Amino acid sequence: MLMKATVNGTDAKTASITLHNLQKRYGSAMAVDDVSLSVSPGEFISLLGPSGSGKTTTLMMIAGFEMPDSGMVLLGDKDITPLPPHRRELGVIFQNYALFPHMTVAENVAYPLRMRRMTKAEIESRVHRILDQVHLGALASRYPHQMSGGQQQRVAIARALVFDPPVLLLDEPLGALDKKLREHLRNEIKTLHKEVGKTMIYVTHDQDEALAMSDRVAVMHEGRIRQVSAPKDIYRRPADLFVAGFVGEVNLIPVKLKSGIVHGPAGESLPSPPWQDADGDATLCVRPEHLHLEANAGSSGGIRGRISGMTFVGDATVLEFRSETGLQLLSKVLNVSDHSMEVGDPYVASWLANDATILTK
């Protein structure tokens, strides 16, 4: 929909980014703790985590605004750790865009080129070309505060791309916008990624954004990367309890592993995929939409209990289920047809073996 051609010709640059054991400490607090990550050329990767998880600090170390205490940042195979931000040649899109308020759109976009001492003619033609690509050619002489949020994002994109950096860093660009606009701009960024083919590192605390846009998602917590996987695997195969709980909603059921069988709180056997760990206590994770309520226990087992509440949420109904041992579980049922469930009805909660994950940590 936007940006039909690749930016600045057909052979736009792109490069890999590699982080080697990055560490950053503020006083006694470890902001980033031994973070390693390789991002392939052209990949879209999200750093996802709650505030204080170290995702922004990591991005700022890549951009050069924070110096790591130890570790390395490689652009391609070049070590850029000691370089100041202005010599890193990375495009950065900031939260709220950080457009210069005293400069017009055209002056904003020309800024990186002027700093690179390009000739006037070259600057003019590049600015003209990229503003046309983001459909802002007609607004070149406006000031940022005279533009809508969506237009501002396009100016920020144009400014970050006009000097053809191999990598684009995005620091929660959609953070402060309302929901409708966020979804629209999310798609715009995704389309942009497909068209320019640049490596993009996207920092967000919004799991929907990360899952919808990324090739891979790196979930961060307390300064560490807890899991790096494709969105689908993050959601379906969380590596630990934090990832399971942070991304989407999840039922966590305390279980005991004993000689190849998973035992629930009441000692019942439960459906689960095969696991490698030794016998002992574990947690079984199952997403609400995978948890079904059935009249009778099947051959693979389930948890007995009663429906304790129902909430209609539009496309689905969320059923609250209370097991006989007092465990609260959620089940999400799409409202494709009317169902006859009532609060107080006895049911057995069950799921497909492959939809569950066993976490022993």
Added chain:
Amino acid sequence: MAGTMSSMAIKARAQSSRPWPTPWAWLLLPGTVFLVVLFVVPLTGLLLLAFGMPNWTLANFARIGDTPVYLTVMRNTLEISVTVTALAFVLSYPIAYALTTGGMVLCTFLLIGVVLPYFTSTLARTFAWIVLLGRNGVVNQFLLELGWVSQPIPLLYNRFGVILGMTHIVMPMMILPMYTVMSSIDPKLMRAARANGASPLAAFLTIFLPLSLPGLIAGILLVFIYCLGFYITPALMGGLSDVMITMAISSQILEQLNWNFGAALSVVLLAAVLSLLWIGSRFFPIEQLLGFSDGKLSSSVTRRQMGAKMLMRIGSAANALDRWLPSMRGRGVPILASFLALLLLLPVLIVAYLSFSASSYFVFPLPGYSLRNYEAFLFDTLWVRATFTSIRIALMAVAMATALGAMLAFGLSRGAMPGRGAMIALLLSPIIMPTVIVAVATYFLLARWGLQGTEFGLALGHAVHAIPYVVVIVVANLRDLNPSYERAARSLGAGPWATMRTIVAPLVLPALIVASFFAFLASFDDVVYVLFLGIGKITTLPMRMWEGIRQDISPTIAAVATLQMLFATTVIVVGTLLRRQKKT
């Protein structure tokens, strides 16, 4: 485009001020009447007097133009003011910049360095400089000790001394508006510039500097105006050839008793100040820099592109030089700023140190510690009587200023009425106008009522001067006072008075206390009003210091100055604590 935007803004403002006065607006009445009678009327009277009322004449002005002495006075005033303003600007910028961009520890130190001198009375600071720069002063002692000079060099009672002392005293006034504007600049913009390939220097030149321009202009303007009307420091530190216009005015009124001519000189100064304010208001809403803001800095302001194009060119050139510039790893500015802030603090600290001297002369380092100067102050009936006179007058002034100022603040914050902008201008002008002019004008008025030389008359003058401080502090606080608290109280069954008593009063009380403290300081530190309104009959504490400094530089004054400083520090600390308490 810009034109239509700004005209839209004007229309919006006109509409918002159109509604009829609401009941709240009645609170503006007493304060307005007070200011009209004691500020507008006297200034008008001054104007009439200068034109020889009732025998209209321009002779007084012609005399200024004809007399070479007065042309020299004008030239002195301009030269000194321009030099001081320029110097203060150059020295203030690094401090303001470091205050905006520095870390916690640095900022705290710098703020102390700016705020402590700011609230120490001008008189105490001038005294500090006299002690430092005198023939046997601390600086000369040092130079002799180091063998850099063979005999004391004249540092005081000449142009050098005046400029140094004035610069030191006006610097906080330059730093505060700069800091206000600089701290409103989003730090992400600097990062964005760096990410787009700008070196630190280039980012500063192309982004930070142009965006901080309104604050720079305002700081320069306020300081320049203050210099034009500066009296205490030039009168105490200047030589015979450094007479400034304020000194000429005071001599005409107090010594020559030539009221018409003194009024004419005042009108010249007033006209200069007003035209500067008018020019300044084209660039920036000045009331915002005195801490009076109804909302955010308007966006049109940040867009004024004074020389931004040129800065862009310089910035881009600076970028090419980046690789060859020595890198200070970003420590250059903080180090420079800390050094300058130390210089700001040093004079007052040295005086505090010297006040504990065991000797009756200022010797550095101290030959021994003692409290003899404090004893001399406490057991001298003249000093003690002066202190009580000061306290009596300050309490009267505080009572009037706090009551009227609080009502004005409520009226302005809550009441809607036409002419609100003019109202704010009237309220703030007593602190922008040169004190000498206001004092002279008030003197003429009080003389007509027979109130000259009375403590009540002096308190009236101080109240006019203190009202703006009260209004600024209370208005800032009322902005935080969410009207929904009051609505909640009403919905819960509280009547208007009960709401006032149980909700508004407790929330506003800390601000009122802080405001009255500052009103107290404004009165307690004043010399200029006493000089004119006291007609030699009233001796307040600063008046006694003033006389003491002129006659002999007695070490007792060091003790008094230190006590004043201590008092100011207490006010600041209490104010900060009260404010913090409110937030938790």
